[in-house]
Amino acid sequence: GNSVTQMEGPVTLSEEAFLTINCTYTATGYPSLFWYVQYPGEGLQLLLKATKADDKGSNKGFEATYRKETTSFHLEKGSVQVSDSAVYFCALRLNTGFQKLVFGTGTRLLVSP
């Protein structure tokens, strides 16, 4: 079946540190890949996405590259801020017919000043 695996958290960093959150996927077709972010007390919101192999999604300083050869979509940011503290979800959606999003379990990021 289709699934997403994320690194367990929490990930604890100091402000201005480099961030990587790993995400790998298993899919029966060619999915679109997403990162969603959930700030405390809020619903999820889209952070970035990539729809085909080698695409790079980017937003708010975050980047992720769709790597078909390693079935990965790792999230990176060069210099995190306290305001980036949140839970990050990797997700996939197949591009054929009506498909639902499949989410990973989420990775909590805590950034300290």
Next chain:
Amino acid sequence: NAGVTQTPKFQVLKTGQSMTLQCAQDMNHNSMYWYRQDPGMGLRLIYYSASEGTTDKGEVPNGYNVSRLNKREFSLRLESAAPSQTSVYFCASMGGNGANVLTFGAGSRLTVL
């Protein structure tokens, strides 16, 4: 503001009581979803509605029912609440424009005693 509106935000029930979570979107989206979020489990799909007039089970439908009242509204009903249904519930919607992006509500925190 355009988006997904859920009510109530918080609810405490006793075991065996019933309640309905309401969800409405004003973005003219075709598909709507109900997820639950539990620690360490990520988001799990309860039910979804691909279009007005249709509903289907997701991963964890037992103990729940849904109604797609019209294109805007998608409600989730717990007929006889159990402590295992203590969770945060999210409604989401997605347009049919190929963007594959979910828009989430702010969530409803339900506690069953």
